[in-house]
Amino acid sequence: MKSNFLRGMRDGIPIALGYLSVSFGFGILAVQSGLSVFQASAISASNLTSAGQIAGVGVIAAGGTLLEMILVQLVINIRYSLMALSLSQKLDKRFTTPHRLLASYGITDEIFAVCSAQKGVIVPAYMYGMILIAMIGWVLGTFLGASAGEILPEAVSSAMGIVLYGMFLAIIIPPSRRKKSVLFVTLIAALLSIVFKYVLTMISGGFAVIICAIAAAGLGALLFPVTDEEEEAGE
Amino acid sequence: MTVAVYIFVMAAVTYIIRMVPFTFFRKKIKSRFVRSFLKYIPYAVLSAMTIPAIFTSTGNVVTSAVGTVVAVVLAFFDLPLIVVALAASLASFLTGLLI
Known part of the structure; x- marks a missing residue:
């Protein structure tokens, strides 16, 4: 059980490092949109998703309605349903309903990609290890970005505003080429x-x-x- | 409306989207159209979110455009996400120093 957890953490290290720098950009963006450091970190801890969070911050900043927020999250994050559906066919018997309810929280593009690439079934401990380290990277990066956004020179923090969009281009361009x-x-x-x-x-x-x-x-x-x-x- | 309400709603919706299929569904979607639609949705969402927003993402059109070009070129050559993202930012930063 313990070794599966550690294996999940090890496989999650690259994800966590990537999240750390990308969420740094999110933290800066959130603060620039008028949110506090705590609010930005709370969004990252409770959502664990990039595109949905950016769009969500946009809705908050614009004072949009809750219906708009619900629809925006639904459309942007609906891809997770497909990933969740796909992963659900790959789960070990140990994945009882409580485990499924808990692990659902951590289905992101990257965690889905790494879990899908695993041979055989996935046990809860493995997924928890990966989710935990990825979440630490995501929340810590947000916190640092949101905090440093106020301290960093304007030239640096404004240049960080492009980080997440750069990542989005890196996701859509290679498959568009092929x-x-x-x-x-x-x-x-x-x-x-x-x-x-x-x-x-x-x-x-x-x-x-x-x-x-x-x-x-x-x-x-x-x-x-x-x-x-x-x-x-x-x- | 307080920010806490927004945060709660976005977190709840995001969680339910992941939780329902992960916990309750076991069968594969049969409709080819729905499967195709779900496959294309991430690309459509990311593209619509990025264009044209990326060109104003640094607060300056020139530095944003340089960062965008660098990102497009590096992404075209399949460099890792993190490299593309940070290189775009670095290019914007350096351009900002020059102009």
Whole structure:
């Protein structure tokens, strides 16, 4: 039991290091949006997700409605449902309902990716080890970014504002290069997003992301339905 | 409305999204359209969030644009997420020193 926990922590170290620097950017962004250091850290500790948190901070900063917040989180984080669904087929018998309820908290893109790549079944202790170290990295980075954002020179903290967007580009560009379908979806989403930003300005940012994402992904699904081989390859 | 309410709502929604399928569902989704849609959603979301917001992310269009170009080039060559993210920031920072 203990060794599984430690193995999970070891496999989670690269995730934690990545989270540490990326969440630093989130911490700065949150403080720039008017949140306190404690609020920024609380968001990271309770959400453990990047894109959803940034969009959520945007809704808070703009004084959006709770319905907008719910829809924004639903659309941006709905991908976790698919990951959770996929992981649920790979769980050991020891994963009883209480364990599932607890481990659900830690299903992120990176933890999902590492757990999926494991051979055989996944035991609770392994997942807990990975989630714990990843969470420490994510919350600590947020705390440091939010705190240092106030101390750091303006030139440094403003340059950190691009970190998370850089990471997003690193997620979407390689598959866009390899697959026309993904390239199509990302270009349509970007194009629509520009239209909302500069033309349809009466639509708030959160709803704009939802509409862009649903339209682009829906169009992609109609024109380029996935094949079974693609899904097995995990692309 | 207090910030605590927003934080509670976003955390609750995010948790439920993960928890329901992880705890209760065991079967695979059959609809090819739904599976395709779910596959494309992350890319569509990230793209819409990044463009055009990245061009104002540092508070200066020029430094943001340089950082963006660096990120695009490095991502194109499959460099790790963390390298792309930090290099974009470094490029923006250095550009800011020059202008």
